[in-house]
Amino acid sequence: MRKLWALLLCLLLFSLSAASLELDSEEGVVESMGLSVRRALERSMLPLLKEDEILVARLDASLALELRVDDRHLTLNIPAHTKDVEDYLVSNLSYDGLVLLQELPALRLEFSHERGFAAGSALVEGRPYLVLDGQGNKRGVVVASHVRRQEPVLAFLQQTSGKELLVGMGLEPMGLFPLSVDMYLQGDGSMGLGVGTSYPLGSYPFRLHFGFASPDLQQGYLVAGLGAALPFSHLFSPNNHLVRSLSLEGKALFGVGTSFSEGGLYYAAEGSISLVYQRGAWSFRVGGGNHVSASAGTLKRQGLFLNLGTAYTYTL
Structure with missing residues (x-):
């Protein structure tokens, strides 16, 4: 019976596997700053990583944030006068953070704007698309509201449901009926x-x-x-x-x-x-x-x- 419960526990933990974050703050960094950085990384980076990847982050006293995933690196400097550190990092990592990804889906959210997203692909106008995170989980649904077929091709997308979406997330066409x-x-x-x-x-x-x-x-x-x-x-x-x-x-x-x-x-x-x-x-x-x-x-x-x-x- 114990072996059975252990097996079930392992299966449960495997099904819940997700990317993880290791954040190290240098002495002198206030606790609130570290918490803001953690929340920003959990919002903007972890959903894009694969389930077996680890985001290693180090924040030093000068507010230089070093990020690493395997052999991929990125450094961001947080201005000392920044009022909302979380929003600042989420905004900057929306594009800069893509260098930490091993690969990007061919069909994906490529741009974001104030009221939606865009993809540089000729999508079907009016068709809904599933948005997938880095682990392949369903994150939300968008619909192609307008498709410009002249070069450069661009499809504008509106979110109709789901969680917060990020540039770099994959798109999967949904059925038309x-x-x-x-x-x-x-x-x-x-x-x-x-x-x-x-x-x-x-x-x-x-x-x-x-x-x-x-x-x-x-x-x-x-x-x-x-x-x-x-x-x-x-x-x-x-x-x-x-x-x-x-x-x-x-x-x-x-x-x-x-x-x-x-x-x-x-x-x-x-x-x-x-x-x-x-x-x-x-x-x-x-x-x-x-x-x-x-x-x-x-x-x-x-x-x-x-x-x-x-x-x-x-x-x-």
Whole structure:
């Protein structure tokens, strides 16, 4: 039994292996300075290193920071008047720190700007991409908001969810058909269900939506229409977790279906706008809109609605 527990412990530790940091501060360096340097290196360098690599750092009394990974070296001088040492180092290491990496992914985040990132590759506009850290773990999701195909080729990327991203992290294309199953509660107390997918059109942020929807569990429709999602990171800095996980989404859908109890042919149209929070494959939304349904010239349902819902999305 002891051998079994030891084996399980070893497997657990192996699965949790990650790059490590060894920081040595010379005598005379104040403790707060050492803590700021440690936090900066943990934010800006460790996520880029492979799981078996060790970042060795030495901070001397003159505030010269020496960094080493295997036989790769970098030295940074921290100005004595620097107010926020952590932000200063994170900013400077975003590009300079790449010399400490053994190799860079071919498809990666190459540039950063105030509201997003860019890659020097001809990505697909509107397509989502997984962002991977140095250990190959999923770090977040970005979407190609604009692709300039004239030389030099440049794709602009907006973050839609995940952790803080860094220049040098790899990109992996996600499927073009995300399959979503959603459930929502409407303002009148009725429950709704939906299953659908979408496809990016040639002009970001528009997508073609189609699927099945039952807004009140009494009628069911095959629906199709247009939608658009605007990440908050497009408007504000993605450094804040809440900003990089929120988006504003609008849809205009048309459907044809039937009543589960009465039968007959029904037609429906719906326009909605929602605030969406993305957490991995799960999303949570609050929003409202206007819904109209009719059958044989008879109006069955009309009016404004509010809803609160959640959805699980699997990308094919």
